Amino acid sequence: xxxxxxxxxxxxxxxxxxxxxxCTYTATGYPSLFWYVQYPGExxxxxxxxxxxxxxxxxxxxxxxxxxxxxxxxxEKGSVQVSDSAVYFCALSPNTGNQFYFGTGTSLTxxx
Amino acid sequence: EPxxxxxxxxxxxxxxxxxxxxCVPISNHLYxxxxxxxxxxxxxxxxxxxxxxxxxxxxxxDDQFSVERPDGSNFTLKIRSTKxxxxxxYFCASSVGGYTEAxxxxxxxxxxx
Numbered sequence: 001x002x003x004x005x006x007x008x009x010x011x012x013x014x015x016x017x018x019x020x021x022x023c024t025y026t027a028t029g030y031p032s033l034f035w036y037v038q039y040p041g042e043x044x045x046x047x048x049x050x051x052x053x054x055x056x057x058x059x060x061x062x063x064x065x066x067x068x069x070x071x072x073x074x075x076e077k078g079s080v081q082v083s084d085s086a087v088y089f090c091a092l093s094p095n096t097g098n099q100f101y102f103g104t105g106t107s108l109t110x111x112x
Numbered sequence: 113e114p115x116x117x118x119x120x121x122x123x124x125x126x127x128x129x130x131x132x133x134x135c136v137p138i139s140n141h142l143y144x145x146x147x148x149x150x151x152x153x154x155x156x157x158x159x160x161x162x163x164x165x166x167x168x169x170x171x172x173x174d175d176q177f178s179v180e181r182p183d184g185s186n187f188t189l190k191i192r193s194t195k196x197x198x199x200x201x202y203f204c205a206s207s208v209g210g211y212t213e214a215x216x217x218x219x220x221x222x223x224x225x
Contacts, residue, residue, distance in 0.1 A: 032211050043216045043218040044155070044203060093214075098143055098160050098210035099145065099157045099170075100147075102147075102154055104154045
């Protein structure tokens with residue numbers, strides 16, 4: 001079945017460090033891929049998305065490229081800030097059916 | 113900016129009681145979802161709803177659960193005979209289409225005591 005495997009956390013980085021959170025997926029067909037972010041005490045917010053192979057989603061300095069050959073959608077940011085501290089979820093929506101499959105989430109803490 | 117709203121933000125209930133969690137999806141969205149997140153764990157799919165009927169449900173969504181769209185705006189999740197293990201954050205979400213991004217509410221934290 002469809003699934004998402006996400007890098008285990010927690011991740012702790014110093015401010016201005018480079019961030020990568022790995023995400024790989026298993027799906028039949030051509031799913032849409034998403035990154036959601038959950039700030040402490042809040043709900044899930046869409047961070048970025050990509051709907052087809054080689055698409056790059058970007059928002060707030062974060063980027064992720066839909067790589068069909070490696071079935072990956074890794075999240076990157078060149079210079080993290082303290083305000084980026086949150087839990088990040090990779091998710092996919094298959095092109096059949098209408099639910100989202102979430103990864104386990106990766107907790108990021110950025111220290112000054 | 114349109115958003116999904118959920119009420120209440122926190123509900124405490126005694127084991128065995130029934131609870132109804134309420135959601136107002138974004139007005140032009142056609143697909144509605146319920147997810148739950150047990151503290152510190154992954155976000156789990158419960159059910160999706162389209163065209164006034166359930167379109168998909170997970171194995172978690174057994175006879176204890178039901179969903180309803182009682183009017184043109186609300187979307188509710190009813191949990192009958194609550195158990196301690198139902199304690200979780202419940203998220204409602206909606207989307208325009210079946211494969212487009214879903215927008216989530218702030219969640220209802222359900223505590224069963």
